[in-house]
Amino acid sequence: MDKLELMKTANEIRKSVVTAVHSAKSGHPGGSLSAADIYTYLFFEEMNVDPADPKKADRDRFVLSKGHTAPGYYSTLAHRGFFPVEDLTTLRKVGSYLQGHPDMKHIPGVDMSSGSLGQGISAAVGMAISAKLSGDSYRVYTLLGDGEIQEGQVWEASMLAAHRKLDNLVVIVDNNNLQIDGPIDEVNSPYPIDKKFEAFNFHVININGNDFDEIDAAFKEARETKGQPTAIIAKTVKGKDVSFMENQAAWHGNAPNDEQYAVAMADLEKVGEALCQM
Numbered sequence: 001m002d003k004l005e006l007m008k009t010a011n012e013i014r015k016s017v018v019t020a021v022h023s024a025k026s027g028h029p030g031g032s033l034s035a036a037d038i039y040t041y042l043f044f045e046e047m048n049v050d051p052a053d054p055k056k057a058d059r060d061r062f063v064l065s066k067g068h069t070a071p072g073y074y075s076t077l078a079h080r081g082f083f084p085v086e087d088l089t090t091l092r093k094v095g096s097y098l099q100g101h102p103d104m105k106h107i108p109g110v111d112m113s114s115g116s117l118g119q120g121i122s123a124a125v126g127m128a129i130s131a132k133l134s135g136d137s138y139r140v141y142t143l144l145g146d147g148e149i150q151e152g153q154v155w156e157a158s159m160l161a162a163h164r165k166l167d168n169l170v171v172i173v174d175n176n177n178l179q180i181d182g183p184i185d186e187v188n189s190p191y192p193i194d195k196k197f198e199a200f201n202f203h204v205i206n207i208n209g210n211d212f213d214e215i216d217a218a219f220k221e222a223r224e225t226k227g228q229p230t231a232i233i234a235k236t237v238k239g240k241d242v243s244f245m246e247n248q249a250a251w252h253g254n255a256p257n258d259e260q261y262a263v264a265m266a267d268l269e270k271v272g273e274a275l276c277q278m
Contacts (some may be wrong), residue, residue: 001044003212008275009079010040014241015268016075016088022242022261024092027100030251031145032072033178034209034236039076041215042141054108060138061127062110063119065154067101067143068176068253074098074107082109118151120144125157128169128229139223143172147179148190155200156236161229162201169229170222171202172252176207176238198232210232243267
């Protein structure tokens with residue numbers, strides 16, 4: 001898929017995020033929108049996955065460590081063909097398989113249930129160790145929030161990943177600089193994030209996580225890195241491409257009302273129109 005197609009796909013995923021959260025009247029749009037480009041690149045370009053065979057043995061694994069941004073994950077899986085896009089409007093509703101956090105038992109394409117912050121990266125490290133022990137070629141990717149890395153468990157897992165030289169593991173930090181209570185550097189600063197991962201013996205790449213050229217280069221570099229895990233620190237915009245959500249901590253975990261939904265969809269339609277003229 002070329003860059004323009006990836007950008008168009010990410011825009012459709014953003015529309016589905018807003019639609020799902022609006023339908024549920026709850027959920028986490030901000031961090032889903034900031035990570036939409038990373039989700040898109042992973043599932044449409046980088047990872048070896050097959051919607052027709054979600055459990056195939058040699059598939060690459062993905063763990064959403066910041067499990068609350070499930071709307072972004074689900075929208076990506078739906079557009080990739082793992083389940084119908086129409087099902088996204090059942091998000092968080094009684095009887096729906098699309099719960100507020102990823103559930104590996106009921107959602108096609110989900111490799112690990114997650115939601116308790118810090119635990120996802122630990123599961124991903126375990127998967128990567130398993131591949132090494134079994135001589136399997138699959139790679140493991142995990143997406144963390146920048147607020148999430150305030151959890152000590154993240155660093156325990158990182159220490160083990162580097163100790164075991166897990167060059168089949170890629171840790172992506174969605175660095176949108178906002179968590180539920182405000183800017184991360186005001187709540188409990190994890191900066192400098194890159195230096196911390198370097199100190200834990202990761203190969204570290206800093207990128208604009210909303211730029212597909214930089215995303216593409218980073219994942220290619222990660223594949224070429226041997227003998228240590230890679231951490232991609234992706235600087236992103238929380239609430240990306242929705243005018244009133246961008247860089248607003250209030251949209252970490254709020255759902256738009258009907259009027260706000262209309263504005264958000266109009267914003268994303270404009271982005272789509274601009275892409276069609278490129």
